[in-house]
Amino acid sequence: MPQLRPAHSAEVGAVTALVRAAYASWVPRIGREPAPMTADYAAAIARGEVTVLEDAGLEDAGLEDAGDLVGVLVLIPEATALMIENVAVAPAFQGRGHGRTLLAFAEQTARAGGYARLRLYTNAAMTENIALYARGGFAETRRVTEHGLHRVYMEKPIDR
Numbered sequence: 606m607p608q609l610r611p612a613h614s615a616e617v618g619a620v621t622a623l624v625r626a627a628y629a630s631w632v633p634r635i636g637r638e639p640a641p642m643t644a645d646y647a648a649a650i651a652r653g654e655v656t657v658l659e660d661a662g663l664e665d666a667g668l669e670d671a672g673d674l675v676g677v678l679v680l681i682p683e684a685t686a687l688m689i690e691n692v693a694v695a696p697a698f699q700g701r702g703h704g705r706t707l708l709a710f711a712e713q714t715a716r717a718g719g720y721a722r723l724r725l726y727t728n729a730a731m732t733e734n735i736a737l738y739a740r741g742g743f744a745e746t747r748r749v750t751e752h753g754l755h756r757v758y759m760e761k762p763i764d765r
Contacts, residue, residue: 607675607703609710612655616674617647620655623674627693634730640754641691644679654679654690656710658703678707680714686760687715689725708741715763722760729755 612620628642649655658676675698679690689711694703715723727734729748735757739745743759750756 607658607660607706609656609658609678609706611653612646612650612657612677614647614650616657617650619674620646620650620657620677623677623695624691624693626696627677627699630696631728631731635728635754637753639728639731640752641679641693644691649679649690654681656680656707658694658707676703676707678711680711682718682720683724685720686722686724687711687718687720689723692725704737705741712761712763720763722762724758724760726756726758729757735759 624641624644624646628639631639632642646655656678657674658678659673660675674695676692676694678692681688681690689708692704692707692711694707711723723743725738725743727738729735735745738759738761741761743761745757746760747758748756749758
């Protein structure tokens with residue numbers, strides 16, 4: 606059964622590999638690596654911003670090469686919102702609700718921290734993600750070009 610926990614410094618390589626694999630399919634559509642593929646996960650883990658979704662039973666399922674990590678969530682506290690910097694699920698585990706589990710955890714964390722809203726951004730070319738977030742209660746707030754990437758910012762109010 607998958608469980609959420611803070612990432613450990615020894616997992617930098619596994620977190621980086623999972624994120625790179627999760628975003629690899631977007632490179633052709635975007636024309637370059639999306640920001641999560643080049644992020645400094647050692648620093649993010651050291652700051653306590655990275656949560657992992659693990660499943661220690663993967664070896665029992667015949668997935669010895671998968672490691673224990675199924676997903677990664679990066680949350681950054683801001684003044685009035687909790688920013689979802691990254692949500693990534695290992696390709697072999699996509700489509701099984703793990704992304705929704707990570708987003709629900711982000712919402713619980715925001716509520717527990719007293720935040721009024723969750724914020725996130727995604728690449729404008731990731732239309733499927735934009736639709737997924739909209740179905741989850743996020744509304745688009747703006748579109749900008751930052752660091753050469755076309756981003757869509759979205760927010761979700763948090764019920765307290």
